[in-house]
Amino acid sequence: MNAHDEVQRTLNPTCTGTSVIALQYKTGVVVLTDRVVSYGKMARYKNVSRQYKVNDNVLIAFGGDHADFHWLQNVIERQVLLWKRFDQDIGPKALHGYLTSLLYAKRCKMNPVWNTLVVAGVEEEEKNNKETSTPFIGVITQKGCAYQVKHIATGLGAFLLNQAVEDEWRKKGEDLSREEAEAVLRKSLELTLYHDCVADNEFEIGRVDATEGVVLGKEEKIIGDWSIAETNCQYE
């Protein structure tokens, strides 16, 4: 390690985003993120998206350091251009594989990319065949630990929501409509709002659908039911 490496590496995240919640439905994936950037625990910037449209088939959402993600966005753009040279659009599985190797290599150099990534999408070949279409959700942690899932909550949501999301998903027979899936996400956001002090009530739900491709969400807002606050003995 060189003399000034500690200031060039992300050893502490600075401006961060919190949970990402994603869920598979019949023909696609829905992804929810809130729209606040935290500086420590302060809500420093508002109206900032944490979802990035890679192409018509792939959407990436992230938690963790915003600056590191901007760097990743640049890397991803170059990958998209590389694939364009061969007249192809990079698919979610290929991008997930690539970013896994990238994040793992960076952590091995003791210089991690401080993000938890959720890669959502559909493969081009499966797009027009709804019977066999398998929407993709892949997760990558800042250490390069990667896996594929049907539903996921990252950040503090990983502690609060995974069981709740899975219960809902199973209750619907693992075959939700888009409306049902979005309802689960909205309920989940409400739960993080109560328990995660850096979560925000302004959010967006993006989706990747087998027919429509990537559709970025519009800004939404919930208020929640704060009467439960009275039951918290620390609430003044």
Add this chain to the structure above:
Amino acid sequence: MFRNQYDGDVTVWSPQGRLHQVEYAVEAMKQGSATVGIKSETHAVIVALKRAQNDLSSHQKKVYEIDTHAGVSIAGLLSDGRILARYLQTECSSWRWDYKQAVPIKKLAESMQLKLQANTQYYGRRPFGVGILIAGYDKDGAHIIQTDPSAEVVSMHGTSIGARSQSARTYLERNVDNFEKSTPEQLIVHALLALRDTLPAEENLNAQNTSIGIVGKDSPFSLLEDAQVAVHLNQVSTHPRTTGGAAAAAAPGGAEPMQM
């Protein structure tokens, strides 16, 4: 070919604007035993004629698998060709390592082109004395890529390189309209008929001197074994032999090589 004062190194131009060393390398490719590649909508086939050094030696392997969806055949200096085949194998596996899926054939063509061209521009290097045909199947369908030592890399419907390959190309040009809708079996027969046209009248294709590689939709690249090669050669032997372009030109229409 005659020696002249401008062929000492690849980087030296002749006043006519030619690179003699590169052209010599192309000659090396033209002296290698022939290979033919053709494709249909769904499949790509490469066939090659193998030579044996003498009666006691085995035939030199000319067709290599480079990944489950692609293979190459070689004409020219086989030792140079093996280097390129291995290079393509590493390109395939490194793409798989990065993206967990098969490499696009266009990417292979681009990598090959860059590697070949570098050897025509730097002092002290020597062009590969070999041409290769890449047969592959990817998201965009079937591909036949032809390369030569001057770094000319092109995608073809059907092509042939190596000794007397003009005769094979003549056959391919006559039948090119049939390739697109051909079944894999028909495609192999077409390729073998083209390859047979490169042989002098006293020689013929047999299971020892013929290699067949095929790849296509839902079928990974396979290099056919001797017994399977013999089956396709039986098909070919039912078609009357022409002596390539010369005989066909002498009897226009009468000696159409095949109807399928």
